Amino acid sequence: MIFILGAADWRRCKGYGTVRVLVCGAGVIGITTAWYLAELGHDVSVIDRRDGPAEETSLANGGQISPSHVDPWPSPENLKQMIGWLGRKDAPLLYRLRLEPALWEWTLRFLFNCTAGRSAINTERMLRVALFSAEKLRDLRESLNLEYGQRTNGIVHIFRSRQAFDLALDRAARVSALGWRRDPKTPEECVAIEPALAGAGDTLVGGFHSPDDETGDVHRFTVDLARHCEMAGVRFFYDSSISEVISRDKRVTEIRTNRGPFRADAYVLALGSYTPLVLDEAGLRLPVYPAKGYSVSLTVVDAARAPTVGLIDDERKHVYSRLGEDIRIAGMAEFTGFDTQINDQRARQLVSAATDLFPGALDVDKASFWTGLRPQTPDSVPIIGRARLENLYVNTGHGTLVWTMACGSGSALANLISGRAPGIDMTGLGVERFRAI
Ligand SMILES: Cc1cc2nc3c(=O)[nH]c(=O)nc-3n(C[C@H](O)[C@H](O)[C@H](O)COP(=O)(O)OP(=O)(O)OC[C@H]3O[C@@H](n4cnc5c(N)ncnc54)[C@H](O)[C@@H]3O)c2cc1C
Structure with a gap:
């Protein structure tokens, strides 16, 4: 069975109207991203290998x-x-x-970031996302009356x-x-x-x-927001395990799963620590x-x-x-x-x-x-943005502060996908910063 979520031409859609977006991962990052995409009017679907939202790393974190x-x-x-x-x-x-090798590369990049100068740069980048996120969380809580x-x-x-x-x-x-x-x-x-x-x-x-x-309770937060996503028209495909991302001519053509391929106009990978594992076939490496x-x-x-x-x-x-x-x-x-x-x-x-x-x-x-x-990530800064293919985006690598940065990351990425101003300066938050040590 083929899940064709979108047949529109991505180049025509980009920045000008509704895009069919497949969000991969129903943790706190995937769900916040799906929410902000739906709020901007996109046709959003979420896919996850578990039978509900927030069943892996967003289940029982430190709650802060x-x-x-x-x-x-x-x-x-x-x-x-x-x-x-x-x-x-x-x-x-x-x-x-x-x-x-992935751990060796990660370690080298980590050591490169252990200077006082790099630490100051990374602190500013993390805080930039966290401050924006705190503001977005307050707005979301109020507008949806979230209880967690x-x-x-x-x-x-x-x-x-x-x-x-x-x-x-x-x-x-x-x-x-x-x-x-x-x-x-x-x-x-x-x-x-x-x-x-x-x-x-x-x-x-x-x-x-x-x-x-x-x-607060990150699991309750994510489950409640997923419920609001559903009410806003987001479709959920659970028990669907992604094996690889398939690309041609610098574009993702489909995401392969145990239930068959999924096709959309744009794809967001929010699979937490597992994000790099599905990128091999597309020839991309993420230091997460x-x-x-x-x-x-x-x-x-x-x-x-x-x-x-x-x-x-x-x-x-x-x-x-x-x-x-x-x-x-x-x-x-x-x-x-x-x-x-x-x-x-x-x-x-x-x-x-x-x-x-x-x-x-x-x-x-x-x-x-x-x-x-x-x-x-080796610098503790999340990776939010386009991942070298025209219609592929990532939102991961938030480390110890995933929930702290979730609403801001989701909102900024949804804006980027829509061709709008992201709401914060995205300098130093993308995958480009890892090209060379
Ligand atoms: C002990 C601990 C304490 C923490 N405390 C805090 C805290 O106090 N404050 C804070 O801000 N952050 C904290 N964090 C960080 C944070 O809460 C989590 O790391 C975070 O919730 C991860 O969210 P995520 O959406 O990126 O990933 P996840 O919640 O892991 O979501 C990824 C989703 O992708 C799915 N998936 C993965 N691979 C596949 C595949 N191949 N096919 C289909 N689906 C797939 C998974 O099922 C999962 O649902 C803590 C983390 C830990 C471990």
Whole structure:
């Protein structure tokens, strides 16, 4: 069976009217892209191998919308820290160099970005998308009345080491200067903002408060937005696994799946970490590598001792969000390919960190563990835009801040496909930046 979603001539359609667009991937990025495309009047279809939206990496993330957290992974400080972690089983980051050319290329590009100058450039690029996205999320939430357990009472970053806090002061000043508040706070001020930190007060040396950051449930958000997409006429094809992108004369001609080929006028790849895997046949390489992370959801048993404000434990690289009756704790990164198995010992580190910080607040006997593969670029900046073929677009590589950047990325790409001004400066966000080191 052939799914012909569009027979119109792409060159005639581009920029002048309705285009039939096939969005590949029903995670938070695919669904936000589909929404903004439908809003602009396009004929949109979404395809995914799962049986519903947000069933893979958009299922149980850290729950934070945190433009304040735009610290690119490659930086001189992080590189030093990562070298210290090598070989440690309990390290926040596990890296194993394997016989895998994609990982080697990714690593070289990562090292190239570890200078102070590149880190400043990448911070600005990430924040540019995150700020635009925060604005788009607020508009969307209001206009559609979205409900996803959102809390708009900010996020507190906490520190236990004076040296790390002093270093973070510089980064915080940079982020604040670029337009997002990251206000330095004393330990007492941190406890005043989040009283559940009282037990840890003595161990803290300081923190930052970003009052405009938010928390919520990414799965509920994506499922609800997918429902709105459906009401706006978007068609969904689930249980459809994409094997390759077929191109001729610099244009995609079809996307092959287990259910047969799908044809449209334009194609958006939003397959998270899996995006590079379907591009081989089209001769395109994207430096996006899976960085496996863990989350655990624990039920609150003593509300007075559990946080309601979002938290980021900067040194342990853990985030905490209150989602209804649960606390979601997420963190860690493992460069171990596409393996999503839960390493029990590492997952339990999140539980002990949470009980350390909030003793007696959580039911640790009913922990619900999860892992997901963050689509990580070597510079931590997403890839949004056309991918060297006339009618092929990508929207991926948002790493740790996928949800934080989702609405802005989806809106900007939908505008680009429509031949409209994207809404933000797209310099440095496209695939072109990876042509040469
Ligand atoms: C532990 C952890 C904590 C995180 N915390 C946060 C946070 O607090 N804030 C934040 O902003 N971000 C966070 N992130 C990042 C983020 O939430 C996810 O990485 C993100 O949701 C990924 O969205 P996506 O749409 O790019 O990919 P996905 O959600 O993975 O969607 C891709 C879709 O493509 C489909 N697919 C893939 N391959 C194929 C194929 N061949 N054929 C058909 N369909 C296919 C999949 O089924 C999937 O539905 C976190 C990530 C992790 C792992």
